Amino acid sequence: MNLFRLAGDMTHLVSVVVLLLKIHTIKSCAGISLKTQELYALVFAARYLDLFTRFNSLYNSIMKLIFLGSSFSIVWYIRHHKIVRRTYDKDQDTFRHVLLVLPCLLLALLINDKFTFTEVMWTFSIYLEAVAIVPQLVLLQRTRNIDNLTGQYVFLLGAYRALYILNWIYRYFTEEHYVQWITWISGLIQTLLYADFFYYYFQSWKNNERLHLPA
Template sequence: MVQIHIIFVTRFFDLFTRYVSFYNSVTKLVFLGTSIAIVWYMRYHKVVKQTYNKDEETSRHYYLILSCFVLALLIPHKYNTIEVLWSFSIYLEAVAILPQLVLLQRSSSIDNLTGNYVFLLGAYRALYILNWVYRYFAKNKIRWIPWVSDLIQTALNADFFYYYFKSGKNHEKLKLPA
C-alpha cells in the first residue's frame, strides 16, 4: 500500500513545478486524492482492516522501493530531479504488484474480489503496452523506461493470468501453486 502513495506522489511531483493545462492538473490531483483515499480506506476502515493479516505478509517492500530508487538514479529519463522521480515511479509501479502476488501465492484461497482486482490491474498494465505501440506508430516516439517497465510488469503477471484463466475455464476456485 505504501508503494501506491510513493508512485503517484513522485510521478506527479511536477504538478508543483510545471503547469501543463487545467485538465492535466485536475487529473493529477484526482489521482493523488483517490489513491490516498483508497489506501486510507484499506488501512483504517473496520471491515477491510479485519481481512488483513499482518502475519501472512512477509514481503520486504522497502527493498523494492530502495532498488527502484537506485535504478532511477542510475537510469533516469533525464538527469534532473523531476525526471529521476518520474523514472522511480515507473520502475516502482512495475514491481509494486510483487508483494500482492507473493501473498496470494502463500494463501490457501483467493477470493473472487481479490482475484478479479489483481487480474484487472495486470490487464490494465498489459493494455497500456498498446498505448506505447500507438505512440510509436502515430508519433514515432519511444520512451524506453515505460516500455520496458510495462513489459516487466506484464511478465510478472503472466503466471497469475494463466491460473486466473485456468480456474475460470474449469469453474474452480482460483489457487496459485505454492
C-alpha cells in the same frame, strides 16, 4: 489520445473502483497487500509532483487527482478503519517492500533521461510501479484461495499495463521519434510479473471455479 491509452486508463480506474468497493462496501481487505498499496501511493506521489505546476489537460489533471486520492485512501482504510484493519492479514503480508524501493531509487539516480529532481522522481515512479505488485502476488501465493473481487482487482491491474503496451506499439508506428526505453522496459517487466496469475485466472474463469493458486 488513442483507444489503447483510453482503455488502459479506464481499466486502471475500474481496478481502483473494484478495490474500493471491496473495502468500503464489504468492509474487508482480506487478501489485499498493504505493502503493495503503500508502494502505489509512493508511485503516484513521486510521479505527480508537477500536479499544480504543469497543466497538460483537464483529463490528465483529474486522473492524477483520482489516483493520488484513491491510493492514499486505500492505505488509510487498511491502516486505520477499525473494521477493515481487523481483516488485514498482517502475518501473511510480510514482504519487505523497502527491498524494492531502495534499488528503484538508486536505478533512477543512475539511469534517467535528465538529472533533475522531478525527472528522477518520475523515473523512480516508473521503476517502482513495475515491481509494486510483487508483495500482492506473494500474498496471493501464500493464501492461495482468492476471493472474486481480489482476483478481479489484480487481473484489471495487469490488463491495464498490457493495454498500455499496445498503446506504446501504436504510438511507435504512428508518431515520429517516439522512443521511451525506460517506460517500455519497465512496463514489459511489470506485465511479465502477471503472467502466472493470468494463466490461473483464465483457467478458473474457463472452468467456472474459484481462483486458486498452486503451492
